[in-house]
Amino acid sequence: MSAFRVEVRVMPRAALLDPQGQAVEHALHALGFGEVARVRMGKHLVFEVKAASRDEALDRARAMCDRLLANPVTEDYDLAVEGGAAR
Amino acid sequence: MKRVAVIVFPGSNCDAETLAAAHAAGSDAYFVWHRDTDLRQADVVILPGGFSYGDYLRSGAIARFSAIMGAVTEHARAGGAVLGICNGFQILCEAGLLPGGLMRNVRLRFLSRPVWVRVEQTDTPFTCLYEKGEVLEIPVAHGDGRYVVDSRTAAELEATNCVVWRYVRDNPNGSANEIAGVTNAARNVVGIMPHPERRNAPALGGQDGARVFHSMEARHATQHAVDVRAVDDRHLRV
Numbered sequence: 443m444s445a446f447r448v449e450v451r452v453m454p455r456a457a458l459l460d461p462q463g464q465a466v467e468h469a470l471h472a473l474g475f476g477e478v479a480r481v482r483m484g485k486h487l488v489f490e491v492k493a494a495s496r497d498e499a500l501d502r503a504r505a506m507c508d509r510l511l512a513n514p515v516t517e518d519y520d521l522a523v524e525g526g527a528a529r
Numbered sequence: 530m531k532r533v534a535v536i537v538f539p540g541s542n543c544d545a546e547t548l549a550a551a552h553a554a555g556s557d558a559y560f561v562w563h564r565d566t567d568l569r570q571a572d573v574v575i576l577p578g579g580f581s582y583g584d585y586l587r588s589g590a591i592a593r594f595s596a597i598m599g600a601v602t603e604h605a606r607a608g609g610a611v612l613g614i615c616n617g618f619q620i621l622c623e624a625g626l627l628p629g630g631l632m633r634n635v636r637l638r639f640l641s642r643p644v645w646v647r648v649e650q651t652d653t654p655f656t657c658l659y660e661k662g663e664v665l666e667i668p669v670a671h672g673d674g675r676y677v678v679d680s681r682t683a684a685e686l687e688a689t690n691c692v693v694w695r696y697v698r699d700n701p702n703g704s705a706n707e708i709a710g711v712t713n714a715a716r717n718v719v720g721i722m723p724h725p726e727r728r729n730a731p732a733l734g735g736q737d738g739a740r741v742f743h744s745m746e747a748r749h750a751t752q753h754a755v756d757v758r759a760v761d762d763r764h765l766r767v
Contacts, residue, residue, distance in 0.1 A: 461637050515630040
């Protein structure tokens with residue numbers, strides 16, 4: 443068993459309106475960052491998973507995303523696993 | 530007299546009003562704590578409004594895995610009536626008992642004010658005493674009330690008459706198709722974003738929400754009448 447560091451990025455689905463992203467974009471424009479466009483705001487989760495292999499850690503993390511961390515109706519996610527010895 | 534279980538989650542804050550509204554309609558209503566696993570022979574389950582688990586992660590995402598939700602899901606699958614109000618609606622969506630999801634209001638502001646909804650369907654356990662097309666004034670109090678579904682599911686909801694209430698006059702939160710409440714295909718699970726329990730007596734500024742609770746009491750008594758109505762188009766009133 444080794445510990446793997448998992449990072450999950452959860453974003454509102456591309457087709458859906460993201461009013462928080464829009465509000466941030468307006469604020470950036472107001473501050474003079476006129477070059478900014480298409481701001482979207484999501485969540486970033488970081489946690490540790492104990493697993494026998496990187497693949498197992500990835501599988502478990504994916505299951506966590508599917509069950510709890512992301513809502514497939516409204517959000518997309520991607521994840522990265524680091525650490526441990528390669529299998 | 531129906532046995533009505535009002536589920537209390539950590540962060541529920543409309544549980545007392547919901548219990549009172551069910552009592553006022555003549556129900557034998559009682560609280561069930563989220564860590565219980567027994568609905569105690571409930572005929573109807575209500576998930577009340579509030580901010581279960583502080584809305585952490587997503588509204589309803591954590592409450593949906595509470596111990597009691599196994600029994601609620603079983604009750605729903607067996608055809609038992611379930612109503613989710615506001616946060617309860619969010620929990621039912623997260624649990625997959627209702628289609629769609631609820632996201633941050635389109636203009637971000639937390640909305641706490643009366644809205645107007647039209648009753649679109651009267652063949653659910655919570656709307657059978659309304660008339661189709663009636664416009665009700667009921668308050669909302671939510672930050673995450675924008676109902677979201679993919680276009681295919683939205684079309685399906687419309688085609689199968691699963692939109693139960695629709696915002697009229699304005700769409701306060703940017704919901705798809707102005708949807709304020711939906712039911713599942715079996716029509717026993719219903720979710721509504723506004724708070725009918727806050728408008729069930731003249732002293733509360735109106736009683737447009739009262740029949741949501743009277744409907745669940747009338748359900749068995751009017752079952753035949755509802756069936757007949759489909760034939761001769763007669764409507765029932767309180």
